[in-house]
Amino acid sequence: MNAKNKINPGSGDSTTSIADLELAFDVGHSSIGWAVLQTLKAQPSSLNLLGCGVVTFGADDCLASKRRQHRQQRRHARATRKRIALMEKLLVHL
Numbered sequence: 001m002n003a004k005n006k007i008n009p010g011s012g013d014s015t016t017s018i019a020d021l022e023l024a025f026d027v028g029h030s031s032i033g034w035a036v037l038q039t040l041k042a043q044p045s046s047l048n049l050l051g052c053g054v055v056t057f058g059a060d061d062c063l064a065s066k067r068r069q070h071r072q073q074r075r076h077a078r079a080t081r082k083r084i085a086l087m088e089k090l091l092v093h094l
Contacts, residue, residue: 021036022037023035023036030056030058031055033054034054038050
């Protein structure tokens with residue numbers, strides 16, 4: 001992807017350099033938001049929004065869901081083994 005074709009500065013300034021641009025990201029658990037901002041030289045406190053968007057990930061696309069499922073199975077098996085061992089101790093004691 002060529003960024004020059006995707007971002008067109010709205011101020012009409014043809015001397016915009018990469019140094020004038022800022023990238024902002026908002027990372028969530030199932031999405032990433034992004035924005036490209038340009039600091040105006042005439043007014044350093046004002047920003048020009050050149051582009052923004054969001055990339056979302058489906059629940060099945062996330063690798064963490066598989067890891068979470070396996071961890072849940074391991075914990076369930078461990079808890080079952082522990083209950084069986086405790087029951088065995090109790091029966092031996094009785």
